Amino acid sequence: MSHEARLAELGITLPKPAAPVASYVAVVVSNGLAHVSGQLPFIDGDLAKGRLGESVTVEQGMTAARACGLMILAQLKAALGSLDRVERVVKLGAFVNSTPDFVDQPKVANGASDLMAEVFGDAGKHARAAVGVPALPLGAAVEVDAIVAVSGA
Secondary structure (H helix, E strand, O other): OHHHHHHHHHHOOOOOOOOOOOOOOOEEEEEEEEEEEEEOOOOOOOEEEEOEEEEEEEHHHHHHHHHHHHHHHHHHHHHHHHHHHHEEEEEEEEEEOOOOOOOOOOHHHHHHHHHHHHHHHHHHHOOEEEEEOOOOOHHEEEEEEEEEEEEEO
């Protein structure tokens, strides 16, 4: 089954790709890899803001990370023309806006990781970093970036 067909089977509608908020591009494809800039969590058009360990629960953080993952997919589709060009998700980097004593960043990051496995199967299983940070752009709760192996045009 194609990745595009799998999205439809899962009932997933991708959001409109967000425009960069500073001096960078959303996706750079080079040497068979798509490098996706950090994506923020937009849920129903609103940015999911707050800090884990303070005003955001782990479950809300996981939902925010999933929203970042959906935006990664939207950016990839826009850059590649089709998600069927995705060969493998190589690595995700999850940045979690969290208090110094919050230690469940990996659980939060699972929101994005689990989405990649749902959509791409074994090719969605990836290496990952999940780190806590004191602040994120625009007050976002989570930011996720990606490196994805892609086939030629």
